Amino acid sequence: xxxxxxxxxxxxxxxxxxxxxxxxxxxxxxxxxxxxxxxxxxxxxxxxxxxxxxxxxxxxxxxxxxxxxxxxxxxxxxxxxxxxxxxxxxxxxxxxxxxxxxxxxxxxxxxxxxxxxxxxxxxxxxxxx
Amino acid sequence: xxxxxxxxxxxxxxxxxxxxxxxxxxxxxxxxxxxxxxxxxxxxxxxxxxxxxxxxxxxxxxxxxxxxxxxxxxxxxxxxxxxxxxxxxxxxxxxxxxxxxxxxxxxxxxxxxxxxxxxxxxxxxxxxxxxxxxxxxxxxxxxxxxxxxxxxxxxxxxxxxxxxxxxxxxxxxxxxxxxxxxxxxxxxxxxxxxxxxxxxxxxxxxxxxxxxxxxxxxxxxxxxxxxxxxxxxxxxxxxxxxxxxxxxxxxxxxxxxxxxxxxxxxxxxxxxxxxxxxxx
Numbered sequence: 001x002x003x004x005x006x007x008x009x010x011x012x013x014x015x016x017x018x019x020x021x022x023x024x025x026x027x028x029x030x031x032x033x034x035x036x037x038x039x040x041x042x043x044x045x046x047x048x049x050x051x052x053x054x055x056x057x058x059x060x061x062x063x064x065x066x067x068x069x070x071x072x073x074x075x076x077x078x079x080x081x082x083x084x085x086x087x088x089x090x091x092x093x094x095x096x097x098x099x100x101x102x103x104x105x106x107x108x109x110x111x112x113x114x115x116x117x118x119x120x121x122x123x124x125x126x127x128x129x
Numbered sequence: 130x131x132x133x134x135x136x137x138x139x140x141x142x143x144x145x146x147x148x149x150x151x152x153x154x155x156x157x158x159x160x161x162x163x164x165x166x167x168x169x170x171x172x173x174x175x176x177x178x179x180x181x182x183x184x185x186x187x188x189x190x191x192x193x194x195x196x197x198x199x200x201x202x203x204x205x206x207x208x209x210x211x212x213x214x215x216x217x218x219x220x221x222x223x224x225x226x227x228x229x230x231x232x233x234x235x236x237x238x239x240x241x242x243x244x245x246x247x248x249x250x251x252x253x254x255x256x257x258x259x260x261x262x263x264x265x266x267x268x269x270x271x272x273x274x275x276x277x278x279x280x281x282x283x284x285x286x287x288x289x290x291x292x293x294x295x296x297x298x299x300x301x302x303x304x305x306x307x308x309x310x311x312x313x314x315x316x317x318x319x320x321x322x323x324x325x326x327x328x329x330x331x332x333x334x335x336x337x338x339x340x341x342x343x344x345x346x347x348x349x350x351x352x353x354x355x356x357x358x359x360x361x362x363x364x365x366x367x368x369x370x371x372x373x374x375x376x377x378x379x380x381x382x383x384x385x386x387x388x389x390x391x392x393x394x395x396x397x398x399x400x401x402x403x404x405x406x407x408x409x
Binding site: 003004005006007011013015017018114115 | 224225277281316318
């Protein structure tokens with residue numbers, strides 16, 4: 001069941017729906033609450049079929065390695081850094097979902113902070129390298 | 130609660146014979162609870178007449194501002210209780226990320242735009258920044274939430290102890306950015322949760338459906354978007370409000386009737402007219 005969304009999150013989804021870059025949108029507790037059509041290829045799933053995915057579940061779906069092909073710890077992933085430390089992160093990664101091919105991507109994650117410093121979530125944007 | 134419309138016009142006060150029936154004053158709605166609490170929604174030019182009706186025995190008034198565009202605050206300096214030393218006036222409204230509510234209001238209520246400064250007012254003035262979740266004001270539980278409109282803008286949901294609900298969204302563009310509207314669940318629509326299952330929804334009706342495409346992003350609804358939003362929210366009664374200054378009484382009669390006829394909404398629709406009252 002979808003819970004009430006803030007206007008910042010609503011507008012972020014609208015933006016993600018209108019651009020060609022893959023975008024993952026998570027809420028303030030890390031639940032994957034939306035991913036756009038370009039991002040469906042990264043996750044090997046369709047949002048219409050999965051709906052929202054809890055944080056611990058969706059992180060298991062995706063393997064992430066750094067430029068030296070070493071696994072990136074969950075707390076060091078850009079989304080988690082943006083969520084936990086409220087700062088933007090941009091780095092190159094290798095990633096794959098399930099048994100799909102590895103993809104070399106640049107990811108930028110930034111927190112959505114509203115009035116009064118309230119954290120609404122994190123937007124993660126990907127570019128092919 | 131009793132709800133009275135004191136100003137139904139959007140954007141600019143529009144007096145004159147062509148707008149006399151729907152009214153020319155800008156946004157202001159008075160809400161009086163069963164226990165006597167007085168809430169005023171927005172301070173457009175309609176608030177001047179409303180303020181004159183406040184009884185001498187009243188000691189507290191709460192003015193709930195949705196945002197600080199001129200048509201929602203222009204009447205504030207003419208609100209009689211501000212000049213009574215025996216009244217506590219509580220003004221609720223949004224700050225911006227850079228300025229407090231006080232600083233934002235003082236931009237208007239200070240020279241050269243207005244002769245009397247906020248700090249000079251005789252009343253006991255209290256300012257409260259929204260959105261602030263749920264607060265109790267007298268017999269009302271007031272919920273505020275940011276909604277889609279340029280600049281910090283909130284909508285208000287007033288729930289009386291009787292369980293009756295009024296939602297006020299006078300400036301609202303829920304369809305912004307949507308390829309089709311509505312295509313998402315209520316939780317994903319601006320104002321959707323706030324307005325859910327309201328007994329009375331007072332909602333932006335600025336543009337006729339054919340006018341909207343040239344005004345996307347200006348922060349307002351088309352008639353069709355308003356009607357579809359109200360259906361999604363499952364309201365019982367919709368009051369179209371914040372009429373465009375270019376819409377005469379004759380225009381509103383015709384355009385509103387066409388839109389309602391086309392949408393065939395499953396709830397009651399009463400286009401808002403100045404002076405109209407609703408008992409919930």
